[in-house]
Amino acid sequence: MIKHIFFDLDHTIWDFDRNAQETLMELFEHYNLPSLGLDSPQNFIQTYTENNHQLWAEYHLGKITKEHLRSERFSKTFKELGVEPDLVPLAFEEDYVRISPTKTNLFEGSEKVLAYLQQKYTLHIISNGFKETTLTKMNLSNLNPYFEHVIISEDVGVNKPDPAVFTYALNKAGATKEESIMIGDSLEADIRGAQDFGMRAIFFNPLNRDKPADVKQQIVHLEELMLLF
Structure with a gap:
């Protein structure tokens, strides 16, 4: 799906x-x-x-x-x-x-995982980061080729977890909730924001903190995504 x-x-x-x-x-x-x-x-x-x-x-x-x-x-x-x-x-x-x-330090395995996923799925960014810094990070870290759209909350006018951000992102991507999934580190902004909106979500938890009961799925390393998708 x-x-x-x-x-x-x-x-x-x-x-x-x-x-x-x-x-x-x-x-x-x-x-x-x-x-x-x-x-x-x-x-x-x-x-x-x-x-x-x-x-x-x-x-x-x-x-x-x-x-x-x-x-x-x-x-x-x-x-x-x-x-x-x-x-x-x-x-x-x-x-x-x-x-x-x-600075261009990425989490271990980022480029390998993105290159793998890009062959099978359409990838997008949804960031609450400030627009000018987000675009600089994407450009200097050579991340732009992996992503179809970069959605920045400043352009929407509200931040994740506001459902308006997810609505905007899906409209931009031409996607539905059922065929979309959110991956991020913020329990409130990324995971609960997506889940409350009706999207699946995967919690990226590299410090392996205790997983709250309402979080349905987590990974501690990005390369785990290659086993899930």
């Missing part, structure tokens, strides 16, 4: 945390953050990652704006680590947004 496979991008194909870590290590040195009392890049990255994940969860649900997310994630991190607001590097967020999308 399945003809169309819709993938999330960040944390599913494009390794967001690894690419963010590389960028933050570069910026940690560039801005000499130890001079501000931040001696541990690992602690800085961990604190940022926790804040960023929390803010993205709120953004998925429409609780905050893109501008709030971008202004808050680093200011909150520096504040929690004891840096006075007037000492926070003003261009830190701007540099992060400029550099991070140019």
